[in-house]
Amino acid sequence: MSTEPIKSIKDLPLDENLFPGTPACAGCGGLLTLRHCLKMLGDKVVIVNAAGCFTLLSIYPFTPFKSSWLYTAMACAPAGAQGVRDALDILIEKGKLNPGDDLKVLVLTGDGAAYDMGLSSTSGAIYRNLDFYYICYDNEAYGNTGFQQSGATPFASRTKTTPIGKDFPKKDLFEIWNSHKPPYLATISPAYPVDLANKFKKAEQYKGPKLFISLTPCPPGWSTDPSHTFKLAKLAVDTGIWALKESVSGEVKHTFVPGKFKPVEEYLKEQGRFSHLFKPERKEETLGKIQEMVNEYWKQYGVLL
Amino acid sequence: MKKEMLTGNTAAAWGVRLAEIDYIPAFPITPQTEIIETLSGWISEGAMDARFVTMDSEHSMVAAAGAASATGVRVFTATSSQGLMYGFEMLYTVAGWRVPLVMINVSRGLSSPITLGPDHNDILAARDSGFLQIHCENCQEVLDSVLMAYRLAEDERVLLPVFVNLDGFYLSFTREPVEIPDMDEVRRFLPSYKPEHAFFNANRPMAQGVAVLGGAYYSYFKYQMHLASQKALDVYKEICRDFEKEFGRKYDAIEEYRLEDAEYVLIMTNSFSTMGKAAVNRARDQGIKAGLLRLRLLRPFPEEDIRNAIREKKSVGVIDQNISVGKGGILYSEVAGCLYNEKQRPFLISFIGGLGGKDISPQEFEFIFGQLIKGAGAEKVESPHLLYTQEEWEEMQKLKEIAGKE
Ligand code: SF4
Numbered sequence: 001m002s003t004e005p006i007k008s009i010k011d012l013p014l015d016e017n018l019f020p021g022t023p024a025c026a027g028c029g030g031l032l033t034l035r036h037c038l039k040m041l042g043d044k045v046v047i048v049n050a051a052g053c054f055t056l057l058s059i060y061p062f063t064p065f066k067s068s069w070l071y072t073a074m075a076c077a078p079a080g081a082q083g084v085r086d087a088l089d090i091l092i093e094k095g096k097l098n099p100g101d102d103l104k105v106l107v108l109t110g111d112g113a114a115y116d117m118g119l120s121s122t123s124g125a126i127y128r129n130l131d132f133y134y135i136c137y138d139n140e141a142y143g144n145t146g147f148q149q150s151g152a153t154p155f156a157s158r159t160k161t162t163p164i165g166k167d168f169p170k171k172d173l174f175e176i177w178n179s180h181k182p183p184y185l186a187t188i189s190p191a192y193p194v195d196l197a198n199k200f201k202k203a204e205q206y207k208g209p210k211l212f213i214s215l216t217p218c219p220p221g222w223s224t225d226p227s228h229t230f231k232l233a234k235l236a237v238d239t240g241i242w243a244l245k246e247s248v249s250g251e252v253k254h255t256f257v258p259g260k261f262k263p264v265e266e267y268l269k270e271q272g273r274f275s276h277l278f279k280p281e282r283k284e285e286t287l288g289k290i291q292e293m294v295n296e297y298w299k300q301y302g303v304l305l
Numbered sequence: 306m307k308k309e310m311l312t313g314n315t316a317a318a319w320g321v322r323l324a325e326i327d328y329i330p331a332f333p334i335t336p337q338t339e340i341i342e343t344l345s346g347w348i349s350e351g352a353m354d355a356r357f358v359t360m361d362s363e364h365s366m367v368a369a370a371g372a373a374s375a376t377g378v379r380v381f382t383a384t385s386s387q388g389l390m391y392g393f394e395m396l397y398t399v400a401g402w403r404v405p406l407v408m409i410n411v412s413r414g415l416s417s418p419i420t421l422g423p424d425h426n427d428i429l430a431a432r433d434s435g436f437l438q439i440h441c442e443n444c445q446e447v448l449d450s451v452l453m454a455y456r457l458a459e460d461e462r463v464l465l466p467v468f469v470n471l472d473g474f475y476l477s478f479t480r481e482p483v484e485i486p487d488m489d490e491v492r493r494f495l496p497s498y499k500p501e502h503a504f505f506n507a508n509r510p511m512a513q514g515v516a517v518l519g520g521a522y523y524s525y526f527k528y529q530m531h532l533a534s535q536k537a538l539d540v541y542k543e544i545c546r547d548f549e550k551e552f553g554r555k556y557d558a559i560e561e562y563r564l565e566d567a568e569y570v571l572i573m574t575n576s577f578s579t580m581g582k583a584a585v586n587r588a589r590d591q592g593i594k595a596g597l598l599r600l601r602l603l604r605p606f607p608e609e610d611i612r613n614a615i616r617e618k619k620s621v622g623v624i625d626q627n628i629s630v631g632k633g634g635i636l637y638s639e640v641a642g643c644l645y646n647e648k649q650r651p652f653l654i655s656f657i658g659g660l661g662g663k664d665i666s667p668q669e670f671e672f673i674f675g676q677l678i679k680g681a682g683a684e685k686v687e688s689p690h691l692l693y694t695q696e697e698w699e700e701m702q703k704l705k706e707i708a709g710k711e
Contacts, residue, residue: 043510044507046376046505048372055516056516058512058515058516059515059516059517059518060515060516060517060522061515063510063512063515065510065512066510067510068505068510068511068512068513069511069512069513069515070372070375070505070512070513070514071398071513071514071515071516072368072372072395072398072514073368073394073395073398075364075365075394076364076365076368076395077368078365079330079360079361079364079365079366079368079369079372080368080369080371080372081372082330082358082360082365082369082372083328083330083368083369083370083371083372083373083374083375083376083380084372084373084375084376084505086328086330086356086358086369086373087327087328087372087373087374087376087377087378087380088376088505089356090327090328090356090373090378091376091377091378094327094354096377097506100507101506101507101508102507103505103506103507120361120362120365121361121362121364121365121368123361124360124361124362124365128358
């Protein structure tokens, strides 16, 4: 791969390493993210999957991947990645595997595993400086079990276990990971594929953990139309709710700052999970608080909305 | 071949060293720790060409071990007690991957109350996971069993992970003279690992551990594991014959001690069997036709061997060093289950003792033989007998007084 940054969507690789026909829901933002990521990672990959929606991508005897896949369990995909990476290194060292046949190791998880149950094994893998990629598709709840709150569920979002809206904010996984000072860490969005692609290109230079969190719309959970996935993912970035950034060895930099931020309301009002903020009457206070949280976030980086 | 005084733990480590392991993901827990300390020491000295990594928990440790095994290297790991429980979820997963991982469990009682002494509720909880289980009585057997375990796990008729079990403290820290075989002898018995089934390679994409939709597919895979485990019994016996040929030591799925003309038989496992054998000798001195059957292979369960060994005995006492709370001894149920359809079968009595390493005294063994003699042919028998002495009871009352509870 050339090191020149990709400038436009027309320059994205045409290869497809994730094939259609999976049982994921129509309009799944996570699947769209994964498709873009795998274009960049290529087909010499072992995907170590934590329990979540994507556990069901491979159903015997079918697989949508060009590459290999291993299902571990919810709490320990990074540990599975450790075993695979170490074994590949051992095989190469002992001359039993041609270095040209080496594989990239990729952990794939939803937010349930990443933010909650799998946090300890992820922390362990980052701290051991494991050479691996990690993608979290963050739909902000436990999607596979029908949308219950997770550590990623944002303030005021309705889920099956927060029926009147969650009353405290989302865990800041980016900062938790960043405190480990991994060589490369980024947030991505399926609506900004060029930004996504360049982050993978950049990450490739680093040995060690390369981590990506993608905010991914989930039509059944968010109660949105499957055709609105792209629009919503974009609105999340354009309202400033989802900041596109990266961190190299702990130093954070935004890769995209909207010229003019849209009000968060534009993003919220599109989604069933926030409909209680608008009907039967507008919850001004809550809406104001969400906007305030976004303002506060950007203020620390000197960006005033 | 050389002979050295080794603890059970270092004997285990020697087995691993001789098996030319590639990879050891580890997590410390008493009384297993000495195994991984010894191995990491050898690796840093260059005496072993393996990679050692300390994981963040046993759950991660079993995941890494299984995943490395699925990638195509020879892997070892070890744990005890709560550690085994913490990694428990992954046992089923790894067995389902059909990878030849060998794992040692150094048995220790389970919380609560917390203790360091051994019993077998930890390892027996894993009996339905798909891992095969070899249980050891002495330090030599620990070393030998590790070598046999890799042969068994890697056999293409089996392809299931294997546990080697030894008792914490009673064996982990007991020093005994152990024969350490030479590398070339070991290589003849256990050649280096060449995976032909499960491994990842860029040229051969594979999906491992995939989901199934529907009970019929799920059952198919589970049945395959069951059939492979049953098949493992024959394979294991072949391995025992090869082992004897190479090293001169004879093992089987069960061990029969003074059993041939015995009328009253103890069934035991692990290191406490040594005490059982001494009790058999004492009983023989008193003219009681006593014998002992030690279960060495617990999964697959060697039912036919057990039936043949005890079918004609008068009475048999199963001494369980475990307790299925609300039911009783686990091995008692297993032995009783395999005798049910037999026309001729011995009288079977359940005893539970040695929990948390509690001693089983010579007097208690006398009590057990008394029950077996009295029980033979009786109409009704109290079962299980919980072995607890008057002295132990009084000691406990004293502690309660100190605690102000009495
Ligand atoms: S529930 Fe949501 S995240 Fe899961 S597959 Fe469906 S759309 Fe994707």
